[in-house]
Amino acid sequence: MAQSTEATLIYNAKAGTSERASPDHLVEELAAIGYRPIYRATASPDDIAQALEGARGTLFVAGGDGTLRAVALHLLARPEEERAALRVGVIPMGTANNVARTLGVLGDPLEVIRAYAGAQAVPFDVGRVRGPWGQDLFLEACGCGLFADVMAEYGPDEGKSVLRAVQAMIRAMPGFAPPTVSLTLDGRAFPDDAYTILEVMNTSATGPTLRFSTHADPTEGTLDVIRVAHSDRESMLAYLTSLLTDTFEDRPSVQSHDARVTEISYVGQIFHVDGETRQAAPGGRVSIEAWPGALQMLRPQRQP
Numbered sequence: 001m002a003q004s005t006e007a008t009l010i011y012n013a014k015a016g017t018s019e020r021a022s023p024d025h026l027v028e029e030l031a032a033i034g035y036r037p038i039y040r041a042t043a044s045p046d047d048i049a050q051a052l053e054g055a056r057g058t059l060f061v062a063g064g065d066g067t068l069r070a071v072a073l074h075l076l077a078r079p080e081e082e083r084a085a086l087r088v089g090v091i092p093m094g095t096a097n098n099v100a101r102t103l104g105v106l107g108d109p110l111e112v113i114r115a116y117a118g119a120q121a122v123p124f125d126v127g128r129v130r131g132p133w134g135q136d137l138f139l140e141a142c143g144c145g146l147f148a149d150v151m152a153e154y155g156p157d158e159g160k161s162v163l164r165a166v167q168a169m170i171r172a173m174p175g176f177a178p179p180t181v182s183l184t185l186d187g188r189a190f191p192d193d194a195y196t197i198l199e200v201m202n203t204s205a206t207g208p209t210l211r212f213s214t215h216a217d218p219t220e221g222t223l224d225v226i227r228v229a230h231s232d233r234e235s236m237l238a239y240l241t242s243l244l245t246d247t248f249e250d251r252p253s254v255q256s257h258d259a260r261v262t263e264i265s266y267v268g269q270i271f272h273v274d275g276e277t278r279q280a281a282p283g284g285r286v287s288i289e290a291w292p293g294a295l296q297m298l299r300p301q302r303q304p
């Protein structure tokens with residue numbers, strides 16, 4: 001069956017690299033590869049619900065991970081038949097673009113659109129979290145440990161700032177003492193331990209392009225659990241260097257497992273869910289599972 005040529009463009013003018021192409025240019029380029037795009041202007045995530053009303057065919061999302069998350073959360077709240085009829089095409093114009101990067105969609109926005117000519121959609125998993133604070137969904141990653149603590153210090157709602165990021169690290173790192181928690185992966189219990197890093201990854205990177213998992217694949221139905229026991233931790237420099245050289249999982253202290261369901265006891269530790277943080281009164285557990293193929297994402301035929 002021929003794919004629908006109907007398309008809606010959501011464009012975040014506030015995303016990190018939105019100056020690379022205007023909505024008019026994107027519309028023109030989408031028309032050139034055979035779509036009939038309608039541009040729906042949005043000034044904030046609050047406008048997305050209205051922008052998606054009546055949308056059919058393909059939703060092109062021009063922005064970064066935050067824009068994509070905002071759109072995805074709306075789609076994921078829709079009934080399955082409606083959601084399955086919509087495809088999402090990411091046009092990376094953010095700062096980190098972790099989701100686009102994992103799908104191999106990187107480069108100049110107009111080139112990305114050209115590479116989408118004739119592209120098929122692939123099933124894209126989403127992570128589902130149930131914790132004492134409530135329920136959440138994530139596209140990139142969810143976890144606890146040093147990264148979540150630094151993110152909470154940073155205050156992700158206050159906008160991006162390198163200075164605040166450095167200050168957050170300086171505040172969170174010296175007193176960092178992770179609590180001992182229980183961990184179960186697909187029913188297999190591990191001995192209780194304290195973790196410097198405990199990340200459940202859907203995409204290979206999260207946050208400011210922290211590529212904790214070199215092989216996470218959001219099209220395969222499982223999540224990649226990355227953990228570093230606090231007793232085995234190496235120097236911060238070793239981790240930062242390995243993140244820069246894309247060899248984080250090669251560090252001797254880093255363990256990784258594929259799992260559909262991860263369960264972590266909740267003792268009051270801070271969790272991050274993509275770029276947001278969560279905390280609640282201690283007690284109970286956090287259950288994180290893959291929702292296989294929750295979204296349909298366009299993947300280019302060739303690299304842009």
Ligand SMILES: Nc1ncnc2c1ncn2[C@@H]1O[C@H](COP(=O)(O)OP(=O)(O)OP(=O)(O)O)[C@@H](O)[C@H]1O
Pocket residue numbers: 010011012013014015016017042043044045048063064065066067068070093094095096097098160
């Ligand atoms: N459709 C939208 N229109 C306008 N603003 C939006 C929209 N969607 C999200 N936003 C706001 O813009 C902020 C920045 O967007 P986004 O995260 O996509 O860019 P970024 O921070 O440069 O990229 P990345 O998350 O990839 O580093 C979001 O956190 C959100 O508050």
